[in-house]
Amino acid sequence: MSKLFSIKEDRSLYPEKNVEGKIDVDLSSHKYLKMWHGPQHPGITGNMSLEITLLGDEVMDCETHVGYLHRGFEKLMERRKYIQCFPLVCRVAVPEPDFNEYCFAAAMEELAGIEVPETAQWLRTLVLEMGRLSSYLMWIGGQSGAFGQGIVGQWSNYMRDSILDRFEELTGGRIYHMYIIPGGVRGLLPDGFKDRMEENLKFIESMMKDIDRVMFNNAVFKKRSVGMGIIEKEWVTKFGITGPNARSTGIPMDVRKDYPYLMYPKLDFEPVTAQYSDIYNRADVRRRDLLMSVDLIRQIMAKMPEKGEIRAETPNVLHWKVPAGQTYKRAECTRGEYGYFMVSDGSEYPRRINVRGPSYTHAVALLEKMIINCNLSDIAGLMVSLHTYPPEIER
Amino acid sequence: MKELIDRLKTSYTVEDYIQQRSDLAHITVSKETAVDFISHLQRVEGYKHLVILTAVDWIEDGKFQLTYLLNNPEMKNDINVKVFIERENATMESIHHLWEQARTYQRELKEMFGIDFPGSPGVDKPFILEGWHDLPPYRRDFDTKKYSEETYFPRPGREKNDPATYMKQKLYPNE
Structure with a gap:
């Protein structure tokens, strides 16, 4: 040798x-x-x-x-009326389509000057948190699987399925929901929804204890993730890092707290941070964020009104001319800051939509830097620890 | 944010100031001063986070609007710096020295809109569309429908209906 x-x-x-x-x-x-x-x-x-x-x-x-999933969403939207864009926007991100629906609807509402009823805002907050929970459950399987622990992925898929059941019950769809529409949401909670949700949350909490033991306290996982793939604090603004990747460096940046939207100001939570950002700490921040999401769903269900208006008055959606203007709306998804930049020229069709997916910065510039001198067998773990998602890059 | 804009107006030509929300303002600066202005915002005014860099095609005016959306993490507000450049032989100064991710945005803009950023690393390399020789597809004059009709063959046995007339026939056949 x-x-x-x-x-x-x-x-x-x-x-x-x-x-x-x-x-x-x-x-x-x-x-x-x-x-x-x-x-x-x-x-x-x-x-x-x-x-x-x-x-x-x-x-x-x-x-x-990148480019394997390019379908030209942003261009396609320019050929469609605003309401026809809804089946497209949710497909920009499979694990959590609701953030796309929310940002698109909120940008439209801002340009058109529409006030969303309070019940609808609570329901939107609930759906976004459910989306966050299911996306984290998908991630945790990937993270453990990348370090050779297949069993955690099987457990987390089972847990995620229970949340998808609730999505199906509420919206009719398991993966793509199209529940958040301009002016409000499509429906109220079904009878007994809260009880069934509570059952799921209890199950997830108990399973998370097992995952804690099997994954986070596992010697192999620790040995391969502690001190590996470190993000420096200075890189956060230099590379445009957001979300758990940035929070794990110790910066408490969270769109839910910094730019309050929907009903988040009425909820009690603090952004989860860590001291330094290696794979282990990023995983731990996501685990704690997942548990916070469980807590937030409980808070939302306790505080939200049972009944009420769920849709504001809107023009006929097939002939809706959104007033000319430009705006940017953001939300905190599991990977970081998600945003929609919308330009309207006053016609029935959007002039330009630009999607800001957090993976755009994490998976290209940041990953290309971090991967240097990494061992071949650790690449998968490093990638999953940034929680990248390609369709956001190519839209 | 008005104070900030007034302060900026003393050293730069800032036009079309629109306060969209309390935490979002749109401003327009000229192409020549844009990069200097953006680096001033980043280094002096605390707009350290580049949220997006994108373009809007205003084909009727023969212009591209470049949008540099900058965020101030401390003051918790955003400025949309709009720069209008000519559509013909569109070029713009690069900002890859200010933010690491800017090179990716610029590479995408070169590919999708045909806006060149001389000096930006890898700007000529294909990003999403490998082997594309047509017009940059995100320009308004690129017709996606025509392209797909010319490029892809129609599937035999597939019927097309106009949704409005089809539903009318289904629901009200006697009218």
């Missing part, structure tokens, strides 16, 4: 970087290996791929490739 591939700390034989911070790869030297990680790798959170250059089993260089 050559000295180059030894695991000793001697890095004198490692290639030097050029002025652009990249190494000059000469594949014919047989030192390097080019490899594609994705788009069908089980450790990747959707269809994207990484073109990596390896030296031994260490990543020397990486380039993100």
Whole structure:
């Protein structure tokens, strides 16, 4: 075995970087290996791929490739009336479509000057928190699976299914709900919904204790995640990092607290933070955020009115001309700040919609930086720890 | 936010100030002073977070509107800095030295709108559309329907109905 591939700390034989911070790869030297990680790798959170250059089993260089899911949503919306965009917007993010629906509806309402009734706002808050819970439950399976603990993924899928049952009961759809519509929501809570929800929440809490034991207190998980993939505090503004990735560096930034929307000002919560951001702490912040979401759903169900107006008066949606203007609406999703920039020219069709998905910054610029010198077997865990989601990048 | 805009007006030409909400203002600056203005906002005024960088095609005026949405995490407000550039041979100064993620946005804008950002790393590399040789697809004059009709063949046996007349026939056949 050559000295180059030894695991000793001697890095004198490692290639030097050029002025652009990249190494000059000469594949014919047989030192390097080019490899594609994705788009069908089980450790990747959707269809994207990484073109990596390896030296031994260490990543020397990486380039993100996206575009496998590009359907041109933003362009398609320009050809559709506002209401016809609703089946499109939820498909921008599969794990939590409700944030798209909310941001799109809220931007429309702001431009059109529509006040949403209080009951509808409570129901929107409830749906957003349910979406957060189900998205975190999907993530936790991916994070543990990437480090070889398949069982946690099976448990969390079972828990997520119970939340999807409640979604189906409330909205008629399990994955895509189209429940939040301009002016309000589509319906009130069905009879007995709260009791069934409470049952699910108790079950999730008890299962989370098991996951805590199996995953977070597991020696293998700790050994592979503590001190791995650190995000520096200064990077937060430099790379546009938001959400749990930023909160785990110790900055308590949370759109729900900083830019209060819907009924969040009436709820009692504090942004979850950690001291420094490695894979373990990011996972822990998400775990605590998940439990906070359980608490918030309980608070919402206790405080929300049973009955009331759920839709404001709106023009006929097929002939609705939204007044000309531009606005940006944001919400806190599980991955960070989600936002919609909407431009209306006063016609029945949106002039331009731009979706700000948090993965746009996390999966391209940040990941390409963090992955350097990472071990091949840790790439999947690192990616999932950033909780990236490709359709937000390519829209 | 009005005080901030008044303060900025003393050193820069700021036009079309619109207070959209208490925490969001739209302003327009000229193409020549834009990058200087944005870096002033970032370094001096605390607008450290680049939320989005996107473009709007105002084809009827022959202009692209570049939108730099900047956020001040301490004051908790946003400024939408609008920059209008010519649609023909659209170029703009790069801001990749201010934010790391800006290069990704600029790469996307080059691909989708054909706006060039000379000097931005990797701006000429395809981002989402590999092997695309047509008009940049997010421009208003790119017709998606025409493109798909020309590129993809119709599926045999597929019937098309106009939704309004079809529903009328179904619901009120005698009228």
